[in-house]
Amino acid sequence: MTSQPAQLPTTPLSGPQKAMRKLGLLRPIDLALHLPLRYEDETRIVKLCDVHDGDMAQIEGVVTACEVRQHGQRQLLVTLDDGSDTCTLRFFSFYPSQQQALAVGKRIRARGEIRGGFLGRQMMHPTFKAAGGDLPVALTPVYPSVAGLPQAYLRRAVQGGLARAELADTVPPENLYGIGLPAPWSLRKALTFLHNPTPDVALTTLEDHSHPAWQRLKAEELLAQQLSQLKAKRERAGLRAPALKTIRHQPEIGLPLHEKLLATLPFQLTKAQRRVSLEITRDLARAVPMYRLLQGDVGSGKTVVAALAGAICIDAGWQCALMAPTEILAQQHFSKLIGWLEPLGVKTAWLTGSQKAGERRQMLALIASGEASLVVGTHAIIQDKVEFKNLALAVIDEQHRFGVAQRLALRGKLNDADREPHLLMMTATPIPRTLAMSYYADLDVSTLDELPPGRTPVITKVVSDARREEVIARIRSQLARGRQVYWVCPLIEESEALDLTNATETHGQLSAALPGVTVGLLHSRMPLAEKRAVMTSFTGGQMGVLVSTTVIEVGVDVPNASLMVIEHAERFGLSQLHQLRGRVGRGTAASACVLLYSTGDATRLGETARERLRAMAATTDGFEIARRDLELRGPGEFLGARQSGAALLRFADLVTDRALLEWARGLAPIMIDQHPDLASQHIARWLGGKAEYLKA
Ligand code: ADP
């Protein structure tokens, strides 16, 4: 029997304590850094004759009427007279004790939003207490909170945290000038002020975070992010990896694999592909693990870049793995890489979750013995049972679909305590510069900024669903030219059933409208074998139209497809639309994308949706689209799995605080080199335990 570990006696947490834990407010410094969302001004009493409709106001007066109205919705109506005018306080839920406190003749102080109206001034559910008593001298902060954590409790906790937290400055004073602060605001001074601002401050400068105290906090936050990323990067530089030297042509061996591959490809690499390949080759040759992001718009040709890296790795006598987020995508990579590399003598293995036990066992054996030098698959690759003989390069396609844990698992697959494999992450969602400078500062980035030649840009049309017939006619004419068509239906989050209905209905409609044409249906809940059969038929050209939910979003490559129709396009995000659109225009044929929007009353197109669709029609530049998407949705969505469990920037805004970001980026290496202790202190203060995620 194992003995129980000694346990500290624990007192159960109260509701508010649990809620604070949920918010991550554990240490005094966490509380001190929990900054107000906004403020309420309780420092003044105003006269009713001076207030305007919509004002937040605090008034004091005597109750002249108090009645419970029974007809209609039960409510308590209280009339308050402050000598200048009267106001009705209206409560829809109330306790008898509150009713007593509001009895006729009581003098009370009430605070709420003033609404003018037919029946005179009103306040709905104001806060109130007995009149008199001191007025606070500072504005009252309102904090981000959750259910079960009252503001009053949180305010006390924050004030306590502020008093106890260790707030000595970590930023060397000589490095503060760069931020352009009018007067040196120490961290302590800035925090004290933000939690208790004096009423004379211009509230807008607190609300838009432009006040010097806010600038200081945002600068600190950005610095913490830069420091932790730079530290992670330097720590990685201390790790070791197999150095994969590129083998050059030697008469006795013949052409090395990557050169053979280049020679057999049916196309020339673009300049961008050559440049990026060189960046990767240089990384691979070093005995330090590569940690590189390859970003390139859809269709920019990332797969062949990955294949070349793989060829170098295999030539050096090591194994290479390529992991994709979906089975369909993995399958496609697999067939593409097999087509390229097997004729050159490379043995390939295939791993997915849905494999039959027998096949799987066979694959595992090939991987463990090292006989298979290239392994392609899904998440199945990182399972414990999968043992590589000598994995030296791992490629992750559509990296944003994978989490930190999965990346870490891949990095542990080399089976060598002292070394790690090189990591190449690929993404078709270009990362806007500010994001790259902040959240991705710890990795090296290669960019494919050029599409292979001969592509004709995709023409995008925004079309009302009322013109569906015309769209179907367009499909007919494309099919008549031997082209193929995608029709994408949205994924309806709340209901997979609805989602399916939508796709099934459209499938039925198109089948009826296009006699003699094979119209396929693909959705996420189909058994894999069926999915595969459908994809094979579409890829092979037997199927004219593919109706699908968004399973085709990533990576599918059918150059003969020349038209993409996206139904309910208003429900998709920009980047998603861009990914989808990237499925066409991959061959030389002129291609088009039709964004169908619904005008049904229930789904009237909102202004932002309209804006989004217009943006899609206006540009095919992935970077431009990514930039707008970032503006519309903020970095949270954008970063997806990379940030799971990690701290997003809470205060700084990458667009408005660009100058602070540049400052932090410049200072981070100086601090790590010259003030390593301050740097560590700064990271711990801001990120606490959250810095761990960066190690992935
Ligand atoms: P993505 O970057 O979206 O993954 P792919 O690697 O799937 O793009 O490439 C898109 C298509 O372009 C594929 O059919 C691929 O074979 C082809 N391709 C890649 N590089 C070139 C090139 N230099 N010239 C012509 N076609 C290319």
Ligand code: MG
């Ligand atoms: Mg791809």
